[in-house]
Amino acid sequence: MKVLKFGGTSVASAKNIALVKDIVSQSDNLKNIVVVSAFGGITDLLLQAAHLASEQNEKYKSVLKDIEERHLNTIKQLIPVHGQSRILSKVKSDLNILETLLEGSYLIGEITTKLSDKIVSYGELLSSYIIFEFFKQEQMDVTYMDSRELIKTNDLNEKAVVNFEVTDALCKTFFESVQKSIVVAPGFISSSEMGNSTTLGRGGSDYTAAIFAAAMNADILEIWTDVSGMYTANPKLVKQAKALPHISYEEAMELSHFGAKVLYPPTIQPVLSKGISILIKNTFKPDDKGTLITQNKNGKGKTVRGISHVENIALLSLEGPGMVGIPGISKRFFEVLSQAGISVVLITQASSEHSICVGISAEDTDEAVNTVNAAFEYEIDRNRIKPVIAEGNLAIIALVGDNMKSHQGLSGKMFSTLGRNNVNIRAIAQGASERNVSAVIKKNDVKKALNALHEEFFEENIKQLNLFVMGVGNVGSKFLKQVQQQKKYLKENLKLNIRIIGISNSRTMVFDEDGIALKNWEGLLEKGEKADKNSFFDTVQKLNYRNSIFVDNTASDEVASTYDAYLGNSISVVTCNKIACSSNYENYQGLKNMAREYNAPFLFETNVGAGLPIIDTLKHLIASGDKVLKIQAVLSGSLNFVFNNFNDKIAFHDVVKQAQEEGYTEPDPKIDLSGIDVMRKILILARESGNRLEIDDIENKSFLPKESLETKSNEDFFASLKKYENDFQDLYTQANEADCKLKYVAQYEDGRASVGLQQIPKNHDFYNLQGSDNIVLFYTERYPNQPMIIKGAGAGAEVTASGIFADIIRIGNF
Structure with a gap:
C-alpha cells in the first residue's frame, strides 16, 4: 500500500488536478490512499471569512462568493457538462451549510474554536469530493472516505490530539475491507469521539497521510508538493540551494521544525516507529528524484545537511537576582507559558541562573508578557525579578545534520561566518544530540545569513562578492570591463563569484538584486533613477547582502565622507579616491579602526601607484x-x-x-x-x-x-x-x-x-x-x-582599475 498526499498548490486549479490524476494513475501499487489538501489559498479565505463574520463585517459574503466561484469553476473545467449537475448540487449544498455557519458567527458577533474548525474543514471536504468525482469520471477504480470517520481526537479544537488506538483500529477495518484500488480522503480534518469536527493544525494534511500510512504499515508515504524535495536551504531565499536526495527522520524533523515548510513537523512521528519511508516529490516535475527520508543506519553523510529558519520570533527574557539558587523558577516560567497555550521554540539560560531566555512566536508576545508578569508579580514588586523583557522582529536560523556531533568547530564556523557579515546573534541554543545549532538573529538579516551560511557549508568554497560601484568614468568603466572579462576565470580558478549589484555616476544610479548585466550597463544606467549618495547607501543597507563591497572610483570628497557609514555596517570599502586617507589623521585612523571593529576590509592600494603593490x-x-x-x-x-x-x-x-x-x-x-x-x-x-x-x-x-x-x-x-x-x-x-x-x-x-x-x-x-x-x-x-x-x-585607467580589482580579490580571499 502507498499513501500519496497532495498539497494545496498541487490541487490549486483544474490543470494541476489533472497532473495529480496522471501521477496517481501511474502508481503500480495495488492499493493507494490519496490524501488531498484544500485548493490552494482556500483555507486562508475560509479563515478570513470567519474573521470578518465574527466582526459583523458583511464583506465575509464576498469572500464566500470567491470560495464558491473557485469550486464551481473547477468542477466545470474538470467534469463534462452531462456529469456536472449532481456534483454541482452536492457542492452547493455544502456551501449553503458553510454560509449558515458564517451567518451564525455574524449574528452572534464572535467565533469559537469549535465553530472555526467546522468552517475551515470545508476546504478539504470540498476539494476531496471534487477530486474523487473527477477520478471517477476518468474511469479510475476509486472510492471516497471522509477522514473524520477514521481519525478520532480529543475535543481540543484547531490542534486536536489524535487517539491512535481508536484511529488505528478504524483505519485497519476500513482500508482492509475496501475493494477499490484508490481511496480519496480529505486531509487536515478529524473528529472528536463525540462526533464534532476537529482539525490537526495548519499543514495537517501531511499528518493525516502519515496517520493512515502508520496504521496500515504502508510501503511508503509520498508527499507531493511544489518543490522537488527538501532543500539545503529555502530556495526562494537562497538561489544556490540544492535538493537533498536522502536525509534521516531526525534531520527532516529538525528542518521542518525550523521552517522547512515542505513538511509539517508532526508528520514524521507516526511513521518513525514503523520505519516507513517518506518521499517528497514535485507534482509539477514528477521525474525529479525528490528527497527520501529514512532512518540513518550507517551514520554516514555530510556534517551539515541543511540550513533552515523560523521567522516572526520574539525573545522573552526573565532575569533578576531573585532567580539565583531558587528552585522551581524555571518550572513556574515554563508552566505559565504552557497553561497559556504558548509554545516555546528555543531555550537558553545563563549558567549563573540569573536569567532565562526563550523564543516564542511573535504573535504570542503580548499575552506572554502579561501572563508571566502576573505570575511573578510578588517577586517583581520586591525587585527580586525584573518585569519580563520582550524583543521582537527576530528569527531563528539553524544548522541541521546527524553527523554534526562528530565534527569539531562547526559552531565556531557558523558564528564567525555570521559575524563577518554583520549579523548580530541575540541568543544561541544547541540540542543535547548536537544535531542542531540554532541562533536568534534580526528578521531583516535572514536572507543574508542563509546565503552566507549556505555559501560556507554547501557551495564548494565559491564565495559571492556583491559590489556597489560609484563612479564609472575612465577608471570605473575599465573596472567594469575587467570584471566582465574575468568573471568566468575567477569563478573557476579562484572560486569567487563577483556580481555588480549597483552602479552610480553623478547623474543616475541603477540596482539589480540579481546582478547587473555588464554587457549593457551603460544603457541601464542611463535609464536609472536620479543619483544620490545617501539614497545609494540606503539601498545598499536595505539590500543587506553578504560580502558587500562599496567601490569608489571617484575623486569626490562627498563620496569619501560616506566610508564610515559603509564600514559601520560591515560593508567593505575599496577606493582609488585619496581624499579619505589624506584627510585629518583622526578620520584616517578612525576608518581603519572601524574596518577592524566591524570586520570590513578598507583597502586603498590604488591611492599610491595605481596598480603597483x-x-x-x-x-x-x-x-x-x-x-x-x-x-x-x-x-x-x-x-x-x-x-x-x-x-x-x-x-x-x-x-x-x-x-x-x-x-x-x-x-x-x-x-x-x-x-x-x-x-x-x-x-x-x-x-x-x-x-x-x-x-x-x-x-x-x-x-x-x-x-x-x-x-x-x-x-x-x-x-x-x-x-x-x-x-x-x-x-x-x-x-x-x-x-x-x-x-x-x-x-x-x-x-x-x-x-x-x-x-x-x-x-x-x-x-x-x-x-x-x-x-x-x-x-x-x-x-x-x-x-x-x-x-x-x-597611472592610467587600465592599471588603476586593475589595482581596484586586485583589492576586491584580496577581500574575496580573506
Whole structure:
C-alpha cells in the first residue's frame, strides 16, 4: 500500500488536478490512499471569512462568493457538462451549510474554536469530493472516505490530539475491507469521539497521510508538493540551494521544525516507529528524484545537511537576582507559558541562573508578557525579578545534520561566518544530540545569513562578492570591463563569484538584486533613477547582502565622507579616491579602526601607484617588524609622463593637455601639477609606515606660478600655462645643461616630508624612469643601503582599475 498526499498548490486549479490524476494513475501499487489538501489559498479565505463574520463585517459574503466561484469553476473545467449537475448540487449544498455557519458567527458577533474548525474543514471536504468525482469520471477504480470517520481526537479544537488506538483500529477495518484500488480522503480534518469536527493544525494534511500510512504499515508515504524535495536551504531565499536526495527522520524533523515548510513537523512521528519511508516529490516535475527520508543506519553523510529558519520570533527574557539558587523558577516560567497555550521554540539560560531566555512566536508576545508578569508579580514588586523583557522582529536560523556531533568547530564556523557579515546573534541554543545549532538573529538579516551560511557549508568554497560601484568614468568603466572579462576565470580558478549589484555616476544610479548585466550597463544606467549618495547607501543597507563591497572610483570628497557609514555596517570599502586617507589623521585612523571593529576590509592600494603593490608591500614590511627610515619616490604617473615628454620642441601646455586626454591626470589637472596629489600619496605612505602626519606638515616646493595655482577652472588653468611657457622652458634648459632630467619627487625622512621638482642626475634610480611609471625606494632597517624598489606603471585607467580589482580579490580571499 502507498499513501500519496497532495498539497494545496498541487490541487490549486483544474490543470494541476489533472497532473495529480496522471501521477496517481501511474502508481503500480495495488492499493493507494490519496490524501488531498484544500485548493490552494482556500483555507486562508475560509479563515478570513470567519474573521470578518465574527466582526459583523458583511464583506465575509464576498469572500464566500470567491470560495464558491473557485469550486464551481473547477468542477466545470474538470467534469463534462452531462456529469456536472449532481456534483454541482452536492457542492452547493455544502456551501449553503458553510454560509449558515458564517451567518451564525455574524449574528452572534464572535467565533469559537469549535465553530472555526467546522468552517475551515470545508476546504478539504470540498476539494476531496471534487477530486474523487473527477477520478471517477476518468474511469479510475476509486472510492471516497471522509477522514473524520477514521481519525478520532480529543475535543481540543484547531490542534486536536489524535487517539491512535481508536484511529488505528478504524483505519485497519476500513482500508482492509475496501475493494477499490484508490481511496480519496480529505486531509487536515478529524473528529472528536463525540462526533464534532476537529482539525490537526495548519499543514495537517501531511499528518493525516502519515496517520493512515502508520496504521496500515504502508510501503511508503509520498508527499507531493511544489518543490522537488527538501532543500539545503529555502530556495526562494537562497538561489544556490540544492535538493537533498536522502536525509534521516531526525534531520527532516529538525528542518521542518525550523521552517522547512515542505513538511509539517508532526508528520514524521507516526511513521518513525514503523520505519516507513517518506518521499517528497514535485507534482509539477514528477521525474525529479525528490528527497527520501529514512532512518540513518550507517551514520554516514555530510556534517551539515541543511540550513533552515523560523521567522516572526520574539525573545522573552526573565532575569533578576531573585532567580539565583531558587528552585522551581524555571518550572513556574515554563508552566505559565504552557497553561497559556504558548509554545516555546528555543531555550537558553545563563549558567549563573540569573536569567532565562526563550523564543516564542511573535504573535504570542503580548499575552506572554502579561501572563508571566502576573505570575511573578510578588517577586517583581520586591525587585527580586525584573518585569519580563520582550524583543521582537527576530528569527531563528539553524544548522541541521546527524553527523554534526562528530565534527569539531562547526559552531565556531557558523558564528564567525555570521559575524563577518554583520549579523548580530541575540541568543544561541544547541540540542543535547548536537544535531542542531540554532541562533536568534534580526528578521531583516535572514536572507543574508542563509546565503552566507549556505555559501560556507554547501557551495564548494565559491564565495559571492556583491559590489556597489560609484563612479564609472575612465577608471570605473575599465573596472567594469575587467570584471566582465574575468568573471568566468575567477569563478573557476579562484572560486569567487563577483556580481555588480549597483552602479552610480553623478547623474543616475541603477540596482539589480540579481546582478547587473555588464554587457549593457551603460544603457541601464542611463535609464536609472536620479543619483544620490545617501539614497545609494540606503539601498545598499536595505539590500543587506553578504560580502558587500562599496567601490569608489571617484575623486569626490562627498563620496569619501560616506566610508564610515559603509564600514559601520560591515560593508567593505575599496577606493582609488585619496581624499579619505589624506584627510585629518583622526578620520584616517578612525576608518581603519572601524574596518577592524566591524570586520570590513578598507583597502586603498590604488591611492599610491595605481596598480603597483606599494601599500601592500609596505604593510608587510611593517607587519614583519621592519622599520621605515626613509622613502624616496616619484609618485605621480601624470607628472612623470609630462616631464618625460616635455622638451624645447613641445609646449608645456600641449604635454599637459595630452596627459589629461589620455587619462593620466585627474579630471582637474591642477591637482596633479600643483603637487597636492603627490602630497596626499607621500602622506598616506608616511601614515602606513606608522607615523602621525597631516597634509599641512608636508613642504610643497611647487614649480607652478602663483597665478596658475589660483585659477578657478580648467580653461583658465590651461591659459595660464601658455602665458608662462617661457618659465617652463627655463626649467627644462637648466636641467638639460646640467645633464639631468626633471622629476617630481616625494620624500619622507625623520618625521618630515616634502614634494617638489628636482633635477635628477644620470646615476640616480629615478633618471631612466619612462612614460608614466612610478618608482618608490624604501630604505628600512633591513634595507638601509640598497633600498627595496617598486617600479612600474603608476597611472592610467587600465592599471588603476586593475589595482581596484586586485583589492576586491584580496577581500574575496580573506
